[in-house]
Amino acid sequence: MISGAMRGKGGDALARHLLKVENEQVIVLVPRGLGSRELINQVRELVALSLGGRTDRPVYHVHCDPDPEIADNDGARARFWHLFEAEFGLTGQPFCGAVHVKHARRHEHRVYSLVRPSGAVVDIGHDFARRERCARIVEYERGMPRPTPSKHSRAIVSALREQGRDDVADWMEASGTTQAARPVARLSPQERLIEERTGVSLDDLRAAALAAWRESSDGAGFLEALRARGLSLREGRSGPVVVDATGTAHLATRLVGAAARRADGERIPAGDVKARLAGLTLGKHGDDHGTAVGRDHAGAGRDQAAPGGPGDGARPRGDAGGEVARGRPGRADADGGRRGERGVGDALDRLAARPAAARLRAGLRLMGGGRNAALAQAVDSVRSRGWVWVPGTRTDIWGVPISADPPRLG
Incomplete structure (x- = not known):
C-alpha cells in the first residue's frame, strides 16, 4: 500500500483534481462535518471553516492506494483511514473526497481540515513516516507476503515496537526490508x-x-x-x-x-x-x-574590463541625486530605477502620508482573509460611538489624534 499527501490552501483546483475525467470512474465520498452537496463547494467550506486557525495551509490532501495483492480493497482502505485518523488526531475532523477507479484499481483521496474548532492546528510533523507505519500495519493484517519497501523502514520498526506491535515489526525485519538499500523516489x-x-x-x-x-x-x-x-x-x-x-x-x-x-x-x-x-x-x-x-553574464565581463565600471565593485546609478539603482548589474537605469514617479519608494511615501485612521484600516485589511474585513467593519461600528473617545486625552484608544470632527475609518 502506498500513500501520498500534500498540505496547502485548498481551492477549486484541488476539487477539479479530485474530479478529473481521466479516471474510468469517480465516486464522490459522503463528507463529514460539511453541509455542501457538491465536491467543489465542500472544499470551499473546508477552507472557510479553517479561517480561525493560525495557518496559511489549513488543508491536508491525502490519498491511499492498496496493493493489487490485497483482495479486499475497500476493507484495506477503511482500515488505513481508521489508523491514519487515530495517528494524526483527525478523528471527527471535517473531510471530503473521492474514490478513483483507474485500470480496474481503486484508490481514495481525502481532503481534511487541519484546524480544530478551538483554532488549534493539527500537528502533522514527520507525516510521511507516520503514514507509512499505518500502511505497513494494513499490509501485515491483509496477509501480504512482504512489506512495501520504504526508506523509513528502520524508524517504522522502532515505532511499531514502542506501540506494542511486535508482530508487524518482526514481519518487517524477517522480510529484510530494514537491511535493504533505501529506495529513492524518482519524483517528489x-x-x-x-x-x-x-x-x-x-x-x-x-x-x-x-x-x-x-x-x-x-x-x-x-x-x-x-x-x-x-x-x-x-x-x-x-x-x-x-x-x-x-x-x-x-x-x-x-x-x-x-x-x-x-x-x-x-x-x-x-x-x-x-x-x-x-x-x-x-x-x-x-x-x-x-x-x-x-x-x-557577458555584460558583467565587459563591466569588469572597464575601470570604475559597475563590474569594478560599483553599481549603476540613477539620476535622482546619485541614488543607487536596484536594477541588474550592467543594466542602465533607463526608467529612473525604483524611485521614479511610479516606483516603490514613491508608493511608500504616499502610504506614509495617509491619515492615521486610513493606515489603521489598511493594516486590518492586509492582515488577511474575510475575518479581518469583518474586524475592520466592527471597528468602524465601535468607533462611531461617542463613549469610545477617552476624556481628557488628545488621542482615542487607538492613538489616533482627536479632532473637533472625529475621523471615521475609510
Whole structure:
C-alpha cells in the first residue's frame, strides 16, 4: 500500500483534481462535518471553516492506494483511514473526497481540515513516516507476503515496537526490508505536479544539467554548457537555479546532485555546486523571463574590463541625486530605477502620508482573509460611538489624534 499527501490552501483546483475525467470512474465520498452537496463547494467550506486557525495551509490532501495483492480493497482502505485518523488526531475532523477507479484499481483521496474548532492546528510533523507505519500495519493484517519497501523502514520498526506491535515489526525485519538499500523516489509529489504542468521531463532536465556539469570545469563553462542545451542559469531565492524552456526554475544544487545520484549512485555535494558557481554574476530569476542570462553574464565581463565600471565593485546609478539603482548589474537605469514617479519608494511615501485612521484600516485589511474585513467593519461600528473617545486625552484608544470632527475609518 502506498500513500501520498500534500498540505496547502485548498481551492477549486484541488476539487477539479479530485474530479478529473481521466479516471474510468469517480465516486464522490459522503463528507463529514460539511453541509455542501457538491465536491467543489465542500472544499470551499473546508477552507472557510479553517479561517480561525493560525495557518496559511489549513488543508491536508491525502490519498491511499492498496496493493493489487490485497483482495479486499475497500476493507484495506477503511482500515488505513481508521489508523491514519487515530495517528494524526483527525478523528471527527471535517473531510471530503473521492474514490478513483483507474485500470480496474481503486484508490481514495481525502481532503481534511487541519484546524480544530478551538483554532488549534493539527500537528502533522514527520507525516510521511507516520503514514507509512499505518500502511505497513494494513499490509501485515491483509496477509501480504512482504512489506512495501520504504526508506523509513528502520524508524517504522522502532515505532511499531514502542506501540506494542511486535508482530508487524518482526514481519518487517524477517522480510529484510530494514537491511535493504533505501529506495529513492524518482519524483517528489511537488516535482510530479511541476512535470505535469510544464510537460518537461525532469529526468531529461537532470541528465542535461549533469552533462553540462561534466563538460565544464568552472562556473562560466557550466553556464555556457547549459545555454547550448537551451537552459539558463539565474539567481533564485535559495541560490542559483536552472531555468527550463517554460521559465520554470529548478534549484541547481538539487538538480545536479539528484542527477549524479541516479547516474552514479553518489550525489554531488551541494557545497561543490555552490563553490563552482560562486564567482558568477547572475540575473535574478524572473528578470526578462529568464532569457537574458547570456547578456547579463557577458555584460558583467565587459563591466569588469572597464575601470570604475559597475563590474569594478560599483553599481549603476540613477539620476535622482546619485541614488543607487536596484536594477541588474550592467543594466542602465533607463526608467529612473525604483524611485521614479511610479516606483516603490514613491508608493511608500504616499502610504506614509495617509491619515492615521486610513493606515489603521489598511493594516486590518492586509492582515488577511474575510475575518479581518469583518474586524475592520466592527471597528468602524465601535468607533462611531461617542463613549469610545477617552476624556481628557488628545488621542482615542487607538492613538489616533482627536479632532473637533472625529475621523471615521475609510
